[in-house]
Amino acid sequence: MPIDLTVIFLRWLQFASAVAALGLPLFRTYPSGTASLPSELRMAVLAGLLFSVGAAGGLVAQTAMMAGGWTAGLDPAALGYVIQSTGFGMAHVARAGLALFGVVILLIGRGRRSMTATAVVAFAGAVASFAWSGHGASSEGSAGAVHLVADIIHALAAAVWLGALAGFCLMLARPLKGEIEESARSLAGFATVGTATVAVLTVTGLVNSAFLVGLEGSGRLASSAWGLLLLAKLGLFAVMVWLAAHNRYVLTPELDRAIAQGSETGAPVKSLRISIGLELAAGVVLLGLVAAMGVQMPPASM
Known part of the structure; x- marks a missing residue:
């Protein structure tokens, strides 16, 4: 290789x-x-x-x-x-x-x-x-410290979000009857954490982009390998956010209603399993894009 x-x-x-x-x-x-x-x-x-x-x-x-x-x-x-x-x-x-x-x-x-x-x-x-x-250590001075801190927070927030998805996938893989209610409680409990994580990722991502792209580099996004990877990353991030919102506002309430009514929970659990699995898969692909971005030159450095 x-x-x-x-x-x-x-x-x-x-x-x-x-x-x-x-x-x-x-x-x-x-x-x-x-x-x-x-x-x-x-x-x-x-x-x-x-x-x-x-x-x-x-x-x-x-x-x-x-x-x-x-x-x-x-x-x-x-x-x-x-x-x-x-x-x-x-x-x-x-x-x-x-x-x-x-x-x-x-x-x-x-x-x-x-x-x-x-x-x-x-x-x-x-x-x-x-x-x-990575590129987070490329800036100098006080601005460089801001860039570095934003990069650290961005990486930690990504681990929190994707790690939770991995946990939910394990939890929902073959849930027993008692574990279904536990899964519903965990999904509800993570809702606030998940929303905060997405907000942190968005803000720190914008900070990083300001350093690595800048106003002058924005016009070169579509003509550089790094820029194309970034656009693909943003597309996957949007898909993940949509799936997360669908899980929180549609699929999780469906599971809660099934539990409260004592009805069959197989269908809502299966829907959540598929949706969270897709969200995690998108995240894994996104990490591959980030890995490739690390060896490319961002527009601000051209």
């Missing part, structure tokens, strides 16, 4: 695994949340391991891309230079270490809230480090 495609794939792997590693432990802390399911813990541990491996592999791949080949990229001296001399090198090392630490804490904690909270902090730190290995 070409080096640039390897870098994109490993960036996508890190984004996708970060979503599950951070989002699933957080999922049960939302209003109406309950104790974590074994399947959620296992998936969070696996995601954390992939997160750590992806960060280490990403460091090697990006070093190879900078050095002009895999042989040079695997040279310990080249890797040491990148780690010691570049922000993205140190970010990859910190990310791999924090993700692995989070996995160890999850395994030791076995679902205890204090240990889960510690793992969440570790994974959140790993997610925040994305800002130093």
Whole structure:
């Protein structure tokens, strides 16, 4: 596989695994949340391991891309230079270490809230480090600090939203009778968090776009690879927001009515399962677009 495609794939792997590693432990802390399911813990541990491996592999791949080949990229001296001399090198090392630490804490904690909270902090730190290995660290001065903070918040908010979708997919996969009511409570409890997350993503996305596109670059969006990827990302984001609104205002109330009336809940549960699955799938594709954007030059830098 070409080096640039390897870098994109490993960036996508890190984004996708970060979503599950951070989002699933957080999922049960939302209003109406309950104790974590074994399947959620296992998936969070696996995601954390992939997160750590992806960060280490990403460091090697990006070093190879900078050095002009895999042989040079695997040279310990080249890797040491990148780690010691570049922000993205140190970010990859910190990310791999924090993700692995989070996995160890999850395994030791076995679902205890204090240990889960510690793992969440570790994974959140790993997610925040994305800002130093992307365009968020490209701005300088006080404006650069604003850009960096917006990038960090954007990454954390995305993990919260997509991680919750993964949690709902696991919850609705094969729900027992008692778990259906629990699912309905969790869906209602996440409504406020989900709305706030979408608002944060929108605001921080606009801030990032102001730095990476700017007024002059807006006219070059359709003529650049980065711009086309951004437009596709915005389209998928709009689809996800529509699905989220449909879930909240149509499908979840249908499930609530079926539970209240004591009628069959199979159809509303199936509709929610399909809709949330589509929303999560769109999010996974969106992460792939973001991974590709990271190796393209934004309009403001042209």
